[in-house]
Amino acid sequence: MKGWVLLIFGCICFFTIACHHSKKVQTAVKKVDTVRTVAPENVVYIPFTRDLYNILRAKNIDVRKVQFFIDQQLILSRYYDVNKADVVSGVIKFANGRYIDEIIIPSLTPGVCDSIEADGLKINFERGNNDFKFINNKYSPDFFIFSGNNWKDGSCDVLYNKMIFRAACGTCSSASDIKLVVRQSDIDNTKKSTKIIQGRKVDF
Numbered sequence: 182m183k184g185w186v187l188l189i190f191g192c193i194c195f196f197t198i199a200c201h202h203s204k205k206v207q208t209a210v211k212k213v214d215t216v217r218t219v220a221p222e223n224v225v226y227i228p229f230t231r232d233l234y235n236i237l238r239a240k241n242i243d244v245r246k247v248q249f250f251i252d253q254q255l256i257l258s259r260y261y262d263v264n265k266a267d268v269v270s271g272v273i274k275f276a277n278g279r280y281i282d283e284i285i286i287p288s289l290t291p292g293v294c295d296s297i298e299a300d301g302l303k304i305n306f307e308r309g310n311n312d313f314k315f316i317n318n319k320y321s322p323d324f325f326i327f328s329g330n331n332w333k334d335g336s337c338d339v340l341y342n343k344m345i346f347r348a349a350c351g352t353c354s355s356a357s358d359i360k361l362v363v364r365q366s367d368i369d370n371t372k373k374s375t376k377i378i379q380g381r382k383v384d385f
Contacts, residue, residue: 225365226250226289230323233368242371245294249304253359254351255286255313255327257341284341288352289362301325304361311341315361327359 229249237244259282292306301316302325315325329337329348335355339348350356 226252226362227365227368228252228324229361229363230325231317232323233363234317234325236368237371240371244297244302247294247363248367249292249294249302249361249363250289251286251292251304251306251327251359252288252362253353254288255356255359256349256351257284257286257339257346258282258349259344259346282346284346285351301328302361310343313339321360325361327356329356332357 229247234244237247260279261282286306290306292304294302295305295312296303298314300318301314303312304315305312314328316328317323317325320326327348329339331338335357336347336349337356338345340346348356350359353359
């Protein structure tokens with residue numbers, strides 16, 4: 182009987198300590214405020230292509246003033262040691278015996294171009310050191326697609342807030358399928374060319 186009492190007491194102590202530790206980890210981390218954009222019924226999104234990029238350049242329109250969006254959900258995840266303090270402000274999960282810092286960027290999240298490079302654009306979805314490279318090169322001559330390093334099974338490594346995260350697509354098979362899109366209406370407006378008729382005088 183005494184053995185059973187000690188066993189029950191030990192279990193209570195274990196769960197009390199575990200719950201306290203879990204609460205401590207959760208409260209030490211702040212969730213990222215990610216903008217979730219729902220497309221209105223009358224808004225049409227189209228891929229941002231090399232042709233559209235060339236049209237903007239021909240009209241001397243700064244690409245950095247264009248409102249970009251991603252067409253798929255992007256998931257960033259990173260395993261970390263619970264005893265370390267270098268946790269990015271994400272959502273903490275516990276899986277496979279390890280803690281995971283996870284950041285989700287929903288589809289149609291708006292972003293801006295921070296810089297233009299020879300093979301693509303650097304896009305930022307929130308302020309800070311967290312640009313993502315969307316390439317437009319021989320691997321994707323038409324579209325601007327998500328890029329990273331150390332590709333395996335559709336996911337890759339990216340640098341986010343000076344830390345390495347594993348990037349994957351939450352709504353498609355590979356992160357390389359994620360591409361930049363823009364609103365059709367925005368592009369239509371840039372394509373418009375207005376000519377003002379000055380009139381004509383009678384020839385004498």
